[in-house]
Amino acid sequence: MARIGVFICWCGENIARNVDVERAAALVADLPGVACAVAYKYMCSDPGQSLMRQKIVSERLTGVVVASCSPHMHLRTFRKAAAMEGLNPYLVEMANIREHCSWVHHDREQATAKAVELIGMAVAKVRCDHALQPIAIPVTRRAMVIGGGVAGIQAALDIADAGYQVALVEREPSIGGKMAGLSETFPTLDCSQCILTPRMVDVGQHPNITLHSYSEVEAVEGYLGNFKVTVRKKARYVDVAKCTGCGQCWNSCPSKKTPSAFDYNMGNRTAIYVPFPQAVPARPVIDRDACLHFLKGKCGLCAKKCQAGAIRFDDKDQLVTEEVGAIVVATGFRLYSIGKEQSTEQTTGYGEYGYGKCPDVIDSLQFERLVSASGPTAGEIRRPSDGQVPKTVVFISCVGSRDNAKGISYCSKICCMYTAKHTMLYKHKVHDGQAHVFYMDIRSGGKNYDEFVRRAIEQDGARYHRGRVSKITEEHGKLIVRGVDTLAGETLTIEADLVVLASAMRSADRVEELAQKLNVGYDEFGFLSESHPKLRPVETNAAGVFVCGACQGPKDIPESVAQASAAAGKVLVMFSHKELAREPEIAKVNETNCAACFACVRTCPYSAIERADIRDRKGNIIKRTARVNQGLCMGCGTCVAVCPSKSIDLEGFTEQQIYAMLESLV
């Protein structure tokens, strides 16, 4: 005979205001199987939990219903409390009478009646509950980090320094990401490369880090603690083991006219190249589409010059498999491509700024290369069209960001700061130059951030105009920038030599493909979804997969690094156990009844159901059956719905329980 305790929470006034909790307690006390029903002001508080624990002992309870907030909030709390008194935690259920009831209804009578019904359903469910045991999963204590920008580098180093092996996968020939191309960083104006390249070298030399540069994730199998990741190592045409990085090859390469992606097409590179001098690994790759050997079948000068014999024109893509327990995604961002073809219809626009048409209209990452000492102009600010030093520069913020008409509603967060930085760097290099900024709002929240913007305005004399630019045209070698200053209430025309567009931050190219391989959610803009925006900011809904950096949303360097360390911390928490415990509320196949139609295998969104054979002692196949992989199943219940022979059930949410809940209502 069931002895169920019902504990109704007031949640201060949150619930008690609209639900008569005392009357609800009195009403549910009479339900079959209920041994006691009490209301308390804060069930989740220490005295509230103690009350529940006392009742479990004194009333010899076999099940517990807590009627309070959403189970997302406190189910774990109450299950833990019950377990302390020896009650199996999976015999504790919650009725959500806050979000589903008191917060959304105003009529006290009706809300109370609904609360009683919700509690009644939970009581019916508990009556059919049975004790479950958490599932133990072995964990491979080795991690993979995808993306070798500053976030990926930080996460990889943190995990590696804690003594665990890390495989770092980077799509480009070198790690370093966007930060390696930046000039100086806000709000301290320290040189980006000076702070990043030592960390890159650390990665390259770390005994615990295996670096897969110029590689991409091909496929992901497995589950929390037991992932099998196939990595495609793209053909480099250079034997990394033999190459010494001496530079003979790229210095002698006759094909010198390929726009350098690292310089955002502001400069050229050779066909065999390292993207930048401090690259890690400092090993070149050959660009097949530019190499004369591949295009015309002749040349081969690099191979002749290479004393190490490292050039391998017959190199092929290789697939390697990495077995890891956790994956950190740090794929970063790219910029909104202004006025060019966009991924969706919604995000076309800004033809009025003439980007791509006027060579002296550039984006902010291109400007970083113009200012950077390692850039195409060796740090001298010279405009692309004629190499002149620009005397008037207009910076336009919010290009793409915060503009629903262009499909991007969010604020890219870092542009206000780097635009202020750009005006300062410009003034420091061109003393008689004048910087103008068109802005919508200045968003400079952060330690020493607003002071930095004030410095740009007050010390370095940047002229800030609150308003938008309507058109940029080219006349007699000048860019005619027409805009409005809404504070002064007048239209402005500035004859500029260079225009820099602070375009929006978008998620990295093809990140959706990767997210689908990893079963990680993403939003309409392609930013990866964290599990909870406040309390689980680096976890994802795919167990064992973590996110950090700008792949999760626009972020600056300090935030990316902090989040990377947080993700590494979460990985290390996982690695501190030999085995991981998983919630047992997953699908279970009744293998005797299973008709082996495998409708479930085809329908499972997590590929968690396998085909299995049942054999007798001699090894002969008796029957075939579907079998749930306990590590992969997320307990969504889709298989239960499609099984024609009703041979699958969801532990903790059995059909019997659902029907019992419905019966309690009718």
Next chain:
Amino acid sequence: MDIGYYPGCALHGSSNDYGSSVRACLAALGVGLRELDDWICCGATAAHSLNHLLALALPARNLAIAQRDGLTDLLAPCPMCSMELLKAHAALASSAEYRRKVSEIVELDVQGTTQVLNLIQVLQRVGLETIKEKMVRPLAAFRPACYYGCLLTRPAKTLQFDDCEQPTSMESILRELGAEPVEWNLKTECCGAGMTLADEDTVLELSHKILGNAAEHGANCMVVACPMCHVNLDMKQPDVDRRYGCHHDLVVYYLSDLVGLALGLDERTLGIDRHFVAKQ
């Protein structure tokens, strides 16, 4: 190909040269134009500043006539007309309430299913290949500045035609016919439009800028697809010259003029002889 034709007031009146040009050019391309029976004013700038429902009902009656007569496509060569028709089209498509109300006002059933096209879209529909096949006289020596004005591409959401700030559709047609359209800066600037009556100074200033910029970038003629633009750039050009003491000397063609010339039509048929600025 037979399509509906909505000339609007301009092509029957002050800009009848545009009317001749469109008819002749499209006839040569095998496009039959069926002028709407008993069409009325589109409302232009007047209606929508007075009454929202009136501004919908006026163009909607024309859509209703097209619908009644089974015309699924409707050419409105004046961008003001096509914009007003498209606005009504969008409003009718968005709400059954509007459809009911407007049908009652115009005393005809109107569903807003008629597709409204501008001149460029009709030429695109004929196809660049076909036009090129019928070309008898390539437009060599023509270096036109294609001028779209304010309405041909705007509002972008209603029109959904070309890049609203950097349009190139006229250029692609003319380039195909052997002309060398120039790159210039004021393709989508305002010519002053109806201000030509109320505030001539503004119009002269704007037209001067447009003509000047086109010439500076190497244009030897202008191409427009809007009767109002033509008035301000062509008819007002002598006034501009007088005011600013210059000689722009730019012939302003309608798009259909140049296509027509390439197809071998003569200037009289196309109405070019009725322009104010004549070819030297």
